[in-house]
Amino acid sequence: LAACSSGADPAAYPEDDIDIIVPFSAGGPTDTVTRMIAEPMSQELGVQLVVQNVDGAGGTVGAGQAATAEPDGYTVLMHHIGMSTAPALYDDLAYDPIADFKPVGLVTEVPMTIVGSSDFEPTTFEEFVSHVQENADTVTMAHAGEGSASNLCGLLLMDALGVEVTAVPYDGTGPAMAELVGGQVDFMCDQTTNTTGQIEAGEVKAYAVTTPERIEALPDLPTTAEGGQPGIEVSVWHGLYVPAETPDEVVTELTDALQVALADQTVVDQMADLGTAPVAADQATPEAHATLLQEQTETWGDIIGAGQGG
Ligand code: MLT
Numbered sequence: 655l656a657a658c659s660s661g662a663d664p665a666a667y668p669e670d671d672i673d674i675i676v677p678f679s680a681g682g683p684t685d686t687v688t689r690m691i692a693e694p695m696s697q698e699l700g701v702q703l704v705v706q707n708v709d710g711a712g713g714t715v716g717a718g719q720a721a722t723a724e725p726d727g728y729t730v731l732m733h734h735i736g737m738s739t740a741p742a743l744y745d746d747l748a749y750d751p752i753a754d755f756k757p758v759g760l761v762t763e764v765p766m767t768i769v770g771s772s773d774f775e776p777t778t779f780e781e782f783v784s785h786v787q788e789n790a791d792t793v794t795m796a797h798a799g800e801g802s803a804s805n806l807c808g809l810l811l812m813d814a815l816g817v818e819v820t821a822v823p824y825d826g827t828g829p830a831m832a833e834l835v836g837g838q839v840d841f842m843c844d845q846t847t848n849t850t851g852q853i854e855a856g857e858v859k860a861y862a863v864t865t866p867e868r869i870e871a872l873p874d875l876p877t878t879a880e881g882g883q884p885g886i887e888v889s890v891w892h893g894l895y896v897p898a899e900t901p902d903e904v905v906t907e908l909t910d911a912l913q914v915a916l917a918d919q920t921v922v923d924q925m926a927d928l929g930t931a932p933v934a935a936d937q938a939t940p941e942a943h944a945t946l947l948q949e950q951t952e953t954w955g956d957i958i959g960a961g962q963g964g
Pocket of ligand 1: 804
């Protein structure tokens with residue numbers, strides 16, 4: 655971990671490297687987006703943002719570690735919609751996503767795709783739906799643990815199809831993708847930042863995208879709504895966080911560096927190639943991030959709570 659800087663002087667911040675926690679395995683979509691922005695943020699801040707993959711339990715282990723880190727600006731968390739869903743999925747969550755953190759700003763909102771191993775029988779999305787409904791007891795679905803976006807999409811999918819398939823958890827959808835390509839698991843709902851390359855390379859079958867409209871990066875991929883399943887609609891918003899007691903002047907330094915990174919043409923191009931885009935500058939702010947986090951935590955609390963008969 656980067657040198658601890660307890661007792662650091664906020665006015666001189668940053669003086670040391672900064673740890674940025676990714677709560678999922680290396681090589682997955684959250685890791686990919688983090689490494690895209692870490693480079694230009696490091697240049698802007700004049701120190702190195704050091705990515706630390708702290709995986710497990712659908713992102714809640716890494717988020718929990720960030721919540722209790724020194725509030726000196728030298729530990730930042732990259733997390734996504736799972737920040738809002740975890741409280742409804744875990745009775746004993748070690749952190750409060752709102753009380754224990756300060757939002758730094760939103761980063762990107764990533765579409766999801768339903769993809770299958772190349773030897774999974776269905777070819778079209780309609781065939782996928784009927785195959786899963788008729789063979790739910792033998793079909794396997796990969797995800798990155800309770801609280802992950804791939805798990806959330808899986809819950810929406812099983813609810814829409816009215817079936818329970820065997821869910822296979824991984825510490826991130828980086829390793830899950832390796833097993834999907836290898837045919838060890840049948841399908842997965844995962845972010846375009848992890849699936850676009852494999853779809854274009856023909857390593858996996860692509861069935862649908864979970865956005866209301868088709869996306870530019872995968873123009874031939876129909877939406878779930880086109881396939882008769884409008885209920886499977888979710889995009890994965892990502893944001894940066896610091897521990898709640900972190901001084902505001904430190905947050906401002908990080909927000910400013912984030913905004914520079916999101917305007918960096920290399921970042922814009924890399925995100926476009928992977929089916930996503932930086933948020934607008936007015937969304938890469940603590941205020942916009944706090945508003946979305948509050949609203950999403952309430953919304954998913956209601957949806958998941960209802961789904962659990964809560
Ligand atoms: C998720 O499903 O939440 C992500 O795919 C996890 C990851 O980035 O690996």
